[in-house]
Amino acid sequence: MPSDSETRPNSSRRHILLLSLVVVILASFLTTALPRLFLLATQVSIPLSSNIRQFTTNPPKMSFAKELEVAQLAVQRAAILTKRVFHEKAKGTLNKDDKSPVTIGDFGAQALIISSLKASFPADEIVAEEEASTLRDDANLRAQIWDVVKNTSLSDPAAEDILGGPVKDEETMLTMIDYGNSKGGAKGRIWAIDPIDGTKGFLRGGQYAVCLALMVDGDVKVGVLGCPNLPIDDATQLTAEIGKDQTDEGNGALFSAVLGQGATSRPMSTGGLEKERSISMRPITDIKKATFCESVEAGHSSHGDQAEIAKKLGINNPSVRMDSQAKYASIARGAGDIYLRLPVSATYQEKIWDHAAGDLIVREAGGQVTDIHGKRLDFTVGRTLANNKGVVAAPAGGHAEVLAVVQEVLGKK
Ligand SMILES: Nc1ncnc2c1ncn2[C@@H]1O[C@H](COP(=O)(O)OS(=O)(=O)O)[C@@H](OP(=O)(O)O)[C@H]1O
Ligand SMILES: [Mg+2]
Ligand SMILES: [Mg+2]
Numbered sequence: 001m002p003s004d005s006e007t008r009p010n011s012s013r014r015h016i017l018l019l020s021l022v023v024v025i026l027a028s029f030l031t032t033a034l035p036r037l038f039l040l041a042t043q044v045s046i047p048l049s050s051n052i053r054q055f056t057t058n059p060p061k062m063s064f065a066k067e068l069e070v071a072q073l074a075v076q077r078a079a080i081l082t083k084r085v086f087h088e089k090a091k092g093t094l095n096k097d098d099k100s101p102v103t104i105g106d107f108g109a110q111a112l113i114i115s116s117l118k119a120s121f122p123a124d125e126i127v128a129e130e131e132a133s134t135l136r137d138d139a140n141l142r143a144q145i146w147d148v149v150k151n152t153s154l155s156d157p158a159a160e161d162i163l164g165g166p167v168k169d170e171e172t173m174l175t176m177i178d179y180g181n182s183k184g185g186a187k188g189r190i191w192a193i194d195p196i197d198g199t200k201g202f203l204r205g206g207q208y209a210v211c212l213a214l215m216v217d218g219d220v221k222v223g224v225l226g227c228p229n230l231p232i233d234d235a236t237q238l239t240a241e242i243g244k245d246q247t248d249e250g251n252g253a254l255f256s257a258v259l260g261q262g263a264t265s266r267p268m269s270t271g272g273l274e275k276e277r278s279i280s281m282r283p284i285t286d287i288k289k290a291t292f293c294e295s296v297e298a299g300h301s302s303h304g305d306q307a308e309i310a311k312k313l314g315i316n317n318p319s320v321r322m323d324s325q326a327k328y329a330s331i332a333r334g335a336g337d338i339y340l341r342l343p344v345s346a347t348y349q350e351k352i353w354d355h356a357a358g359d360l361i362v363r364e365a366g367g368q369v370t371d372i373h374g375k376r377l378d379f380t381v382g383r384t385l386a387n388n389k390g391v392v393a394a395p396a397g398g399h400a401e402v403l404a405v406v407q408e409v410l411g412k413k
């Protein structure tokens, strides 16, 4: 029988062996399984509650998913405000220094959109059309705008939550409007907002659009257009009637695109987002049968040059005149084919908020958008498209033919 002194070293050797085994297993768990578990946890969207969703930081296909959702809901909420101003309120129309109109709807929609963006992306810059200086001197107009801003919300509390809820008070509303004063440029994340594009159309009961786009280093990554007076059905073809009184048309259509991910449309709602469908431009098989659209205002683009170009292309259908970026949305969904915006004045510089969302939506739907020199629209140079002149938008397969005729007609002048 072994003595105590003989068994003790054996048992402590066994302990040491056991301990080393545990250390090896623990080390291999720490180096292999744990990082995998961590990766899995960051890639899966974890529902926090039934109302709030957490977004993944970098899922491969859905980049800009959060920006897209916030932008779509922000446009939808602002569109409710514009419709209410159209139907229920005196519109408080003022003429700005350039003689163009601005209404309670423009100011209110801008305040709501910027408040939505600041709730999720506080560090982002914003280039927006309107500014609050006149409202600081006009208590009556300010109170009318505040009345509609504070009373406009999405009917779905979860969607309203994503937008950060209501604007706090009247002073915050003015601060929000003035956050839109960024100079723009080639660096960083910058949103472009046109709270009501086609204000003249809005006042007439014609087409208008609530427009929002995100640019990163001057490249448009996300574009959203809310068109409250466009038909919901993508298949409804453009006719001259579309530009006229359309205000009985339900909630209209919401168009979106993310760079590299295609373009979509969906019915606009007053709550959460409706189901989307993918949209694409109509390929041009016979340019003579194309439908082209242009601004209502002859002061915004040259109706004369555009008519001559259409004639040279063999297009006999009359142009469809409609206000706003609803033109970009309409050709992107295949309801029309070509959008021409030929310069009237040598000095006017197009504004980035009049084009950023529409440019991306058309390109993502299979179109090409250039200026009259064939250059892509350049959003890197500030609040205007100072490096571009005019706009020529058409299906990719027909753009070269249209541009050649544009240059032929303008070259003669
Ligand atoms: N001189 C000139 N040339 C070109 N564009 C101009 C000009 N003046 C104004 N604007 C801008 O036109 C925006 C309205 O868009 P549209 O021209 O598509 O609509 S319209 O049919 O003419 O109403 C309009 O946008 P909103 O002000 O948001 O309505 C203006 O930014
Ligand atoms: Mg304006
Ligand atoms: Mg505009």
Ligand SMILES: [Mg+2]
Pocket: 106, 129, 194, 195, 196, 197, 198, 199
């Ligand atoms: Mg506007």
